[in-house]
Amino acid sequence: MIPVAILAGGLATRLRPLTETSPKSLLPVNGEPFIAHQLRLLESQGVTEVLLCTGFLGEQIASFVGDGRQFGVRVRYSQDGEKPLGTAGAIRKALPLLNESFFVLYGDSYLTCNFAAVEKAFASSNKPGLMTVYANHGLFDRSNVEFSGGRIHVYDKRKASPEMHHIDYGLGVFDATVFQRYPDSEVLDLERVYQDLLADDQLAAAEVSERFYEIGSFSGLREISELLAVPARR
Numbered sequence: 001m002i003p004v005a006i007l008a009g010g011l012a013t014r015l016r017p018l019t020e021t022s023p024k025s026l027l028p029v030n031g032e033p034f035i036a037h038q039l040r041l042l043e044s045q046g047v048t049e050v051l052l053c054t055g056f057l058g059e060q061i062a063s064f065v066g067d068g069r070q071f072g073v074r075v076r077y078s079q080d081g082e083k084p085l086g087t088a089g090a091i092r093k094a095l096p097l098l099n100e101s102f103f104v105l106y107g108d109s110y111l112t113c114n115f116a117a118v119e120k121a122f123a124s125s126n127k128p129g130l131m132t133v134y135a136n137h138g139l140f141d142r143s144n145v146e147f148s149g150g151r152i153h154v155y156d157k158r159k160a161s162p163e164m165h166h167i168d169y170g171l172g173v174f175d176a177t178v179f180q181r182y183p184d185s186e187v188l189d190l191e192r193v194y195q196d197l198l199a200d201d202q203l204a205a206a207e208v209s210e211r212f213y214e215i216g217s218f219s220g221l222r223e224i225s226e227l228l229a230v231p232a233r234r
Contacts, residue, residue, distance in 0.1 A: 001046045002119060002173070003099055007087050007190075008035070008107030009055025009080050023057040025107050026064060027215060030228050033064055034215050036071065037228060038110060043072035045115040051097055052107075053090040055080035089188040092179040101175050104190065108216040109170040110224055113208035122173040125204035129174050129197040131155070132206050136167035140211060143167045152205045155194055168194075169212055 008025045025035040042050060050073050054061050058079050068075030078094035085093055091104060101122070103115065113132065122130040131152060136143045145166040146154035154161065155168065172190070178197065182188050197203035213227055214220040 001048065001116065002101050002103060003049035003051060004042055004047050004103040004105055005051045005053060005091055005094060005098060006038070006105050006107050007053050007090060008061060009053055009058065009084070009090055021057075023054075023061055024215060025061050027221065029215065029221065029225055034110075034224075035061065035065060035107075037224075038107075039065070039068060039071035039073055039075070041110060041112070042115075047103075047115065048073055049099075050075045051078060051094055051102075052076070053078050053080070053094055055084055055090070084187065086187040087190040088179060088182070088193045089186070091174075091190075092182060092184065092188060095176050095179060098176060101173065104172040104174060106170050106214075108214045108220075110213040110215075110227075111169065111171055112210045112213075113169070113171065115171075118171060118173060118206050118208070121206040122204060127197075127202050127204040128178050129194070129202060130172060130204040130206055131194055132169035132171045132208050133166040134169045134208055134210075134212060135165060137165050141167060147205060147207070150205060150207075152198060152203060155191075155198055157191055166207070167212075169208055170214070171208075 026033040029037055050068060052061060052075060054077060062077055065075050076097055078097055080090055118132055133145050133147050142160060143164040143166055144157045145152055145168060146163045147166040178193060213224045215224055
């Protein structure tokens with residue numbers, strides 16, 4: 001399976017004061033740092049290679065995770081540096097450590113969809129980028145995708161429309177060439193990359209049926225603690 005790049009460099013301001021001295025990835029969930037659960041989930045999906053894109057307090061993540069052996073995966077690191085690069089800027093910097101194609105996953109996401117099926121959809125799309133979408137209907141967060149007929153028509157996280165019933169699920173697949181087109185000097189967010197691909201008709205889509213879980217909020221932390229407290233649902 002292609003490697004997974006995890007974006008774990010954010011400041012997590014919505015979770016302060018918990019994240020003032022600890023990165024979000026290390027917040028405890030049922031007695032363990034969240035990233036332990038996330039990496040074990042990836043291993044269960046057949047992932048063997050993980051690249052952690054870190055920033056604020058990233059050394060704490062590296063100290064805990066190490067080379068990833070304890071979680072059944074090989075982990076390497078790419079550090080933002082003194083200035084934040086943005087979610088896509090972090091990927092752009094990490095390209096020398098990634099394959100020609102790779103997954104991109106947010107550091108606060110716990111996603112139980114079938115990664116192999118998503119990779120297969122990407123490979124058959126003949127497009128350099130793919131976004132997974134979920135029929136959210138405004139339930140778990142504000143829907144931000146107009147999707148029908150297997151295609152994304154509009155993606156906008158800031159301007160909602162009545163036709164937005166789906167949401168960016170939080171798992172993308174990309175060819176490295178997607179990020180090579182942008183200059184190194186600018187802060188670059190993944191939202192812009194998705195929108196540029198969509199404008200060029202170069203963005204594929206894969207709809208998933210499993211809901212997403214996240215630790216980007218206090219309510220999300222509670223939900224994922226409840227999920228992982230039930231062994232049969234792991």
